[in-house]
Amino acid sequence: MKRTLIKHALAAVEPLEAITVAGWVRTRRDAKGFSFLELNDGSCLGSLQAIVDAGVPGYADMAHCITGASAEVSGRLVPSPAAGQKWELQAARLRLLGKSDPSYPLQKKGHTLEFLRTIGHLRPRSNLFGAIFRTRSRLAYAVHTFFQERDFVYVHTPIITTSDCEGAGEMFRVTTLKGNIDDQGQADFFGRPAYLTVSGQLEAETFACALSNVYTFGPTFRAENSNTARHAAEFWMIEPEMAFCDLEGDMDLAEEFVKALARHALEECAEDLALFGKFVDKGLHDRLQFVVERPFQRVSYAEAVDILRASGKTFEYPVEYGLNLQSEHERYLTEQHFHSPVTVFNYPREIKPFYMRLNDDGKTVTAMDVLVPGIGEVIGGSQREERLDALLENLSYHKLRPEDYWWYVDLRKYGTVPHAGFGLGFERLLMFLTGVGNIRDVVPFARTPGSAEF
Ligand code: 4AD
Ligand code: MG
Numbered sequence: 462m463k464r465t466l467i468k469h470a471l472a473a474v475e476p477l478e479a480i481t482v483a484g485w486v487r488t489r490r491d492a493k494g495f496s497f498l499e500l501n502d503g504s505c506l507g508s509l510q511a512i513v514d515a516g517v518p519g520y521a522d523m524a525h526c527i528t529g530a531s532a533e534v535s536g537r538l539v540p541s542p543a544a545g546q547k548w549e550l551q552a553a554r555l556r557l558l559g560k561s562d563p564s565y566p567l568q569k570k571g572h573t574l575e576f577l578r579t580i581g582h583l584r585p586r587s588n589l590f591g592a593i594f595r596t597r598s599r600l601a602y603a604v605h606t607f608f609q610e611r612d613f614v615y616v617h618t619p620i621i622t623t624s625d626c627e628g629a630g631e632m633f634r635v636t637t638l639k640g641n642i643d644d645q646g647q648a649d650f651f652g653r654p655a656y657l658t659v660s661g662q663l664e665a666e667t668f669a670c671a672l673s674n675v676y677t678f679g680p681t682f683r684a685e686n687s688n689t690a691r692h693a694a695e696f697w698m699i700e701p702e703m704a705f706c707d708l709e710g711d712m713d714l715a716e717e718f719v720k721a722l723a724r725h726a727l728e729e730c731a732e733d734l735a736l737f738g739k740f741v742d743k744g745l746h747d748r749l750q751f752v753v754e755r756p757f758q759r760v761s762y763a764e765a766v767d768i769l770r771a772s773g774k775t776f777e778y779p780v781e782y783g784l785n786l787q788s789e790h791e792r793y794l795t796e797q798h799f800h801s802p803v804t805v806f807n808y809p810r811e812i813k814p815f816y817m818r819l820n821d822d823g824k825t826v827t828a829m830d831v832l833v834p835g836i837g838e839v840i841g842g843s844q845r846e847e848r849l850d851a852l853l854e855n856l857s858y859h860k861l862r863p864e865d866y867w868w869y870v871d872l873r874k875y876g877t878v879p880h881a882g883f884g885l886g887f888e889r890l891l892m893f894l895t896g897v898g899n900i901r902d903v904v905p906f907a908r909t910p911g912s913a914e915f
Pocket of ligand 1 (some may be wrong): 626661683685691692693698700701776838841842884888
């Protein structure tokens with residue numbers, strides 16, 4: 462018999478004569494002559510209650526239908542007299558699929574997130590994590606819809622690379638060498654040292670300089686030793702790249718993108734969002750509504766520094782022109798000063814990578830970061846240096862060898878065009894849209910310093 466997802470059973474508009482559902486037992490209650498069995502199959506937040514009479518085939522296994530066990534129930538979907546549920550299933554047959562050992566760790570509600578991380582293989586069965594990962598899936602779909610509707614071409618940039626896009630030296634080496642790998646890598650698999658990518662941007666630029674508008678959406682890796690709630694060693698990034706586009710157009714697209722994803726979450730993930738609003742972040746719904754409706758603020762880096770210096774706040778890290786904005790500064794700007802997402806642009810050249818376009822002042826580059834309340838940076842991007850001379854000069858300024866970037870330099874030799882793009886950290890955005898405070902809880906299996914379980 463065809464199985465009906467519990468999501469569809471719960472959304473039925475009329476009684477259904479003969480359906481079969483399957484799932485994991487959340488609870489069982491026994492009464493005289495029958496049992497209530499609450500099944501959840503993860504297709505939605507809700508569970509379906511089955512009423513199983515003692516005479517029904519399979520009832521003999523009811524004793525094994527304890528929390529965590531899996532079972533299949535066939536029967537009639539009928540209006541439920543119980544409060545809080547529209548439908549219930551009157552079982553005609555019960556089939557135990559898999560017993561559960563009494564040691565099942567998800568017995569009771571109210572486990573801490575820290576504990577649930579230690580059972581990463583089982584936590585998707587909890588209400589919260591089911592909701593998080595359904596939302597993650599829908600938003601991944603929304604990412605593709607957003608770009609495909611705008612005629613962006615999806616490019617699969619390589620995961621193994623030999624160039625450090627961000628120049629921060631936070632790369633994981635990929636090697637087949639045993640023992641000493643500290644040579645120049647000639648003996649290694651690729652004949653030179655290779656790494657897991659930190660960004661698909663440089664490769665995406667080559668495709669933008671052929672197909673105009675492109676995007677990437679894939680895993681990226683950073684060996685940053687920062688054990689914070691916002692950093693993962695493996696995370697997913699979405700990187701659009703647009704030819705014939707400047708910083709202004711880049712900031713416009715970034716804002717439109719964040720708004721579209723917030724709108725999608727509100728409209729398409731309403732049930733799961735309501736759960737986050739109740740248990741994770743009470744202000745979530747209003748905040749997302751605000752994000753969708755209001756324009757983001759825009760300030761230059763220099764203005765941002767002035768605002769921070771005039772704030773009278775004591776920060777842990779110094780605020781000075783020429784220094785990076787730290788997360789506490791980013792959060793002050795969004796949460797206390799602007800009460801809104803903020804796009805900060807035109808950063809000092811010395812704190813940004815080699816590929817960003819130098820402004821006419823000779824001191825700043827066309828960088829932009831989108832900062833949001835509660836998180837800080839969700840997007841980093843820029844207009845790219847399209848002028849050959851300026852790019853070569855910038856490579857040497859950053860002590861990089863042009864021959865290592867020969868193909869990237871070539872793009873400036875053959876029909877160069879102004880172009881711009883950005884990278885959005887998918888997990889950071891998910892944190893923002895769900896209210897979940899730790900990046901480890903929006904990744905199915907988090908990789909962080911000292912931890913790669915599962
Ligand atoms: O600002 P980043 O380093 O920018 C780039 O990589 C550019 N190449 C993007 C581009 O212009 N195409 O990283 C982009 C975003 C950050 O804003 C942040 O949201 C996320 O990636 N990110 C991380 N997310 C989780 N864990 C980490 N360790 C992250 N590092 C960056
Ligand atoms: Mg950045």
